[in-house]
Amino acid sequence: xxxxxxxxxxxxxxxxxxxxxxxxxxxxxxxxxxxxxxxxxxxxxxxxxxxxxxxxxxxxxxxxxxxxxxxxxxxxxxxxxxxxxxxxxxxxxxxxxxxxxxxxxxxxxxxxxxxxxxxxxxxxxxxxxxxxxxxxxxxxxxxxxxxxxxxxxxxxxxxxxxxxxxxxxxxxxxxxxxxxxxxxxxxxxxxxxxxxxxxxxxxxxxxxxxxxxxxxxxxxxxxxxxxxxxxxxxxxxxxxxxxxxxxxxxxxxxxxxxxxxxx
Numbered sequence: 001x002x003x004x005x006x007x008x009x010x011x012x013x014x015x016x017x018x019x020x021x022x023x024x025x026x027x028x029x030x031x032x033x034x035x036x037x038x039x040x041x042x043x044x045x046x047x048x049x050x051x052x053x054x055x056x057x058x059x060x061x062x063x064x065x066x067x068x069x070x071x072x073x074x075x076x077x078x079x080x081x082x083x084x085x086x087x088x089x090x091x092x093x094x095x096x097x098x099x100x101x102x103x104x105x106x107x108x109x110x111x112x113x114x115x116x117x118x119x120x121x122x123x124x125x126x127x128x129x130x131x132x133x134x135x136x137x138x139x140x141x142x143x144x145x146x147x148x149x150x151x152x153x154x155x156x157x158x159x160x161x162x163x164x165x166x167x168x169x170x171x172x173x174x175x176x177x178x179x180x181x182x183x184x185x186x187x188x189x190x191x192x193x194x195x196x197x198x199x200x201x202x203x204x205x206x207x208x209x210x211x212x213x214x215x216x217x218x219x220x221x222x223x224x225x226x227x228x229x230x231x232x233x234x235x236x237x238x239x240x241x242x243x244x245x246x247x248x249x250x251x252x253x254x255x256x257x258x259x260x261x262x263x
Contacts, residue, residue: 003194005051005223006068008165008207012036012077022106023075024130031211036081041216043089051223052091056120059163059186059203067223069093070188070207072126072165074101079112083119096126096165096188099152110156117157125149125164125184135170139178146182165207166190176202192232208232 010032011023023029046052051067069086071078074097086093095116101107108116117123127134128148137145146164153161162185166175169190176199179187186203193206208222208229215221221228 002064002196004063004066004068004196004205005194006070006188006205006207007219007222008188008190008209009034009039009069009071009082010073011075012039012081014081022077022080023073025106029073032209033212034210034214036077036085038214038216039082040085040088042210042219043085043091045217045220046223047089047091049220049223051220052089054090055092057092057094057122067219068205070124070165071095072167073130074098074108074113074126076106076108076112079108079116083116083121086121087119092121094122094124094163094188096124097149097153098126098128098130098167099149100129102152102156113153113156117159122163123153123157123159123161124186124188125153125161127164127167128152130167132168133170134167135172135175139174142175142178143182146179146184150182162186164188176204190236192229192236194229 010029012034013022014036023033043052046067051065053063053066053068057068069091071082071093074095078095082093097108097113102113103109113123125146126149127145129145131137131145134142134145149164150161162183164179164184164186165188171189171191176187180200180202185201186205188205188207190209191206192208195206197204209232210219222232
């Protein structure tokens with residue numbers, strides 16, 4: 001597997017149902033909450049073009065002509081809304097869980113996580129506490145985030161967890177090294193690229209974000225259009241520069257950039 005289109009989703013809502021809050025409830029997180037009916041149609045279009053992975057995910061297989069679906073944070077909508085749509089199209093996802101929020105309001109319960117795992121979906125590490133900027137921590141703190149999350153997930157699903165996604169997309173070489181030291185073999189980033197990088201025993205897999213305003217055809221167009229992927233990558237490079245600014249200023253500017261994000 002050298003190239004792959006990997007999509008990042010977060011939480012879902014059903015506008016037909018009141019009080020369907022899920023996951024983190026911040027202005028920033030709201031940019032990534034998707035109407036479940038829109039998600040359904042996105043998968044319909046991907047399935048129509050035979051791009052969905054069927055039955056089970058094998059990261060060692062050739063997935064160059066498929067789309068990998070990943071879901072960050074571990075909000076309750078993963079179980080109550082998302083799983084039903086995935087199974088409607090006989091496809092599987094990778095769910096990255098922030099372990100300290102397990103069993104808290106708006107997030108998955110241990111029982112729900114076990115069921116998601118038993119249904120054939122992959123459970124991954126999204127850090128223990130979802131630090132605001134994991135790259136600002138020292139090596140031991142980073143490693144503790146990965147190890148504590150892995151330990152909790154293993155205690156729940158009784159399966160080894162060897163893949164992770166970086167909270168907030170704050171990648172650094174030290175983040176990578178701490179993941180390797182924690183037993184992570186697949187590290188999913190927020191860099192929107194197809195090419196998979198191999199560093200030592202670690203595979204770095206980039207992902208394309210799906211947002212609240214993303215059109216129903218956007219995931220499909222990401223797969224077929226290099227121009228669309230270039231625009232997403234260009235905006236990501238701008239955000240990488242802005243991430244060096246103070247947090248409050250960064251989030252304000254990021255909100256403006258997201259207005260112009262290609263749909």
